[in-house]
Amino acid sequence: MNLFNDLRALVIDCLDAMAAAGELPAGLDTSNVAVEPPRDAAHGDMATNAAMVLAKPAGQKPRDIAEKLAARLAADPRIATAEVAGPGFLNLRLAPAVWQGLVATVLGQGADFGRSDIGQRQKVNVEFVSANPTGPMHVGHVRGAVVGDALASLLDFAGWDVTREYYINDGGAQVDVLARSAYERYREANGLEPEIREGLYPGDYLIPVGAALKEKYGASLLDKGEEHWLAEIREFATDMMMDMIREDLAALGVTMDVFSSxxxxxxxxKIEAALDRLKGMGLIYEGVLEPPKGKTPEDWEPREQTLFRSTAHGDDVDRPVMKSDGSWTYFAPDIAYHFDKVERGFDQLIDIFGADHGGYVKRMKAAVAALSGGRVPLDIKLIQLVKLWKNGEPFKMSKRAGTYVTLRDVVEQVGRDVTRFVMLTRKNDAPLDFDFDKVLEQSKDNPVFYVQYAHARVCSVLRKAAEAGIAADDATLAAADLTKLDHEAEIAVAKKLAEWPRLIEIAARTNEPHRVAFYLYELASDLHALWNRGNELPELRFLQEGDAATSQAKIALARSVAVVISAGLGILGVTPVEEMR
Structure with a gap:
């Protein structure tokens, strides 16, 4: 149930009736007619732009349309008042029964309240993390993993058919560096001093790889040139690193559907096939790029390369796909990989990239647009950096990783649930400060605590109801006399609950899971505010001594909040708690 959609449908029905009565021209386009919360809550519960949108094509003054529309809307029992404001905006106030009935709807639908079918089961691929298989996941990967996983859950909740995918970057020079680094740990396992020279990976995480290599090869690879062992150790070490990354993801509660190499x-x-497809469109050619903007590097020289005409699809410059020596650029396999996703039949592609991939956005979108004939949209979300703080100072690097703070460092410090929620307290393209002390505080300033506390408070009410012998299962609460929820503070909570289905659709359409975290904080705030007002006004307390019927109505409202918080936390991958410790 999306109350905003229901009221929009009512507005459209009234507009159709106006057209049938000759008050409006027939055949008007109503696709841009919206019903939304007003900018100022004092103006009403909802507002529609119908008159403003239709005035010009109808050849009428917007206020004239609004007044006729208001009269028709006011005849519906759900509408308490319909008032024309300004040049033709229409503000609506809904009858209390609408908000009271919403509580019963939430309890009746349970975890499915807010679930949507706007995705129409279209296939969407969400590629995220895709860390180089050269070591443990670091804190930057944590944020990308949480955003990608929560986005995938959000899209599933809104009706898409979602595939979570990890692209293993195992084709570049970095895996050769991994192999050489692992070989030094293999030498160490055989009693020799490792030579961790500059450019190799120094972390302790490669010590078990060296030990595993010794167990498999003994001393047979010692003192042999890398031409004898590089390929084998590269594959061996990559496999062990991917096992470690899978364990890291599991610690964060992330499970991938597909790993692509x-x-x-x-x-x-496959690379040739993708580029042949582009060549057939006239988008691959031999040419010389203009020098880079700004100061020209000393080693730059104009040289003929194989180029993708990405400017034909919105890029700033054309991009090389093959170097002058005949080897592929990094971009070429990425084109082939995205072509593979298009060929697998996805209707939409989403990539979650680190902030350092900003220069890749336009070229990758251009490639997908060309390869899919514009059929498959690609949305790329850039994840900004996370700054870690502890005791008022930057958190130091992990010895195990050698150069950075790992995912395990973070999760072991504060737990999976706190980690995940905090990573969604800022939009993906905004920097995020992660303070180990503050995220564990029990205060309103700590959003994860504040939301969890709201859920726990409701659970405590249910426990006390049980002790008092008041039936408080969802079916009983949904059938309670909800007309007893007549205080403005109670109606305000119901109004916030009504926003949940709309919020889901907006967040899913914009691929912004952080909106869910923001909403949960606001809903928790409303619940806490109602709780606190009960300290001043006994009639607002959830348990009314000697009045089971009124208690059940008020518990129904609280339980509805818990239902939505639990569903929202489920999307974020966070477990709701029943009591705070």
């Missing part, structure tokens, strides 16, 4: 694109003809 960059290396699998080489030597299979």
């Amino acid at each position: 960059e290396k699998a694109l080489y030597g299979t003809g």
Whole structure:
């Protein structure tokens, strides 16, 4: 149930009736007619722009349309008042029974309240994390993993058919560095001093890899040139690193549906096939790029390369896909990988990239637009940096990783649920400060605590109801006399609950899961405010001594809040708590 959609349908029905009565021209386009919360809550519960949108095509003054529409809307029992404001905006106030009935709807639908079918089961691929398989996941990967996983859950909740995918970057030079680093740990396992020279990975996490190599190869690879061991150790170490990354993801509560390998694109003809497709469109050519903007590097020289005409699809410059020496650029396998996703039949692609991939956005969108004939949209979300603080100072690097703070460092410090929620307290493209002390505070300033506390408070009410012998199962509460919820503070909570289905649709359409975290904080605030007002006004307390019927109505409202908080936390991958410790 989306109350805003229901009221929009009522507005459209009234407009159709006006057209049938000759008050409006027939066939007007109503697609831009909206019903939304007013900018100022004092103006009403909802507002519609119908008169403003239709005035010009109808050849009428917006206020004239609004007054006729208001008269028709006021005849509906759900509408308490319909008032024309300004040049033709129409503000609506709903009858208390609407908000009271919403509580019963929430309890009746339970965790499915707010679930939507706007995705129409379209297939969407969400690629996220995709960390180089060269070590443990670091804190930057944590944020991308949480955003990607929560987005996937959000889209599923809103009706899409979602695939979570990890692209293993195992085709570049970094995996050769991994192999050489692992070889030094293999030498160490055989009693030799490792030579962790500059450019190699120094972290302790490679010590078990060295030990596993010794167990498999003994001393047979010692003192041999890398041409004898590089390929084997590269594959061996990559597999062990991916096992570690899977364990890291599991610690964060993330499970991927698909792991795709960059290396699998080489030597299979897939890169060539993707570029042949572009060549057939006239988008691959031999040419010389203009020098980079700004100061020209000393080693830059104009040289002929194989280029993708990405400017034909919105990019700023054309992009090389093959170097002058005949080797592929990094961009070429990425084109092939996205072509593979298009060929797998996805209707929409979403990539979650680190902030350092900003320059990749336009070229990748251009490639997908070309390869799909514009059929498959690609949305790329850039994840800004996370700054870690503890005791008022920047949190130091992890010895195990060698150069950075790992995912395990964060989760072990504060837990999975806190980690996930805090990573969604800012929009993905805004920097985020993660203070280990503050995220564990029990205060309103700590959003994860504040939301969890609201859920726990409701659970405490249910426990006390049980002790008092008041039936408080969802079916009983939904059938309670909800007309007893007549105080403005109670109606305000019901109004916030009504926003949940609309919020889901907006967040899903914009691919912004942080909106869910923001909403949950606001809903929790409303619940806490109602609780606190009960300290001053006994009639607002959830348990009314000697009055089971009134208690059940008020508990129904509180329980509805818990239902929505639990559903929202489920989307974020956070477990709701029943009591605070």
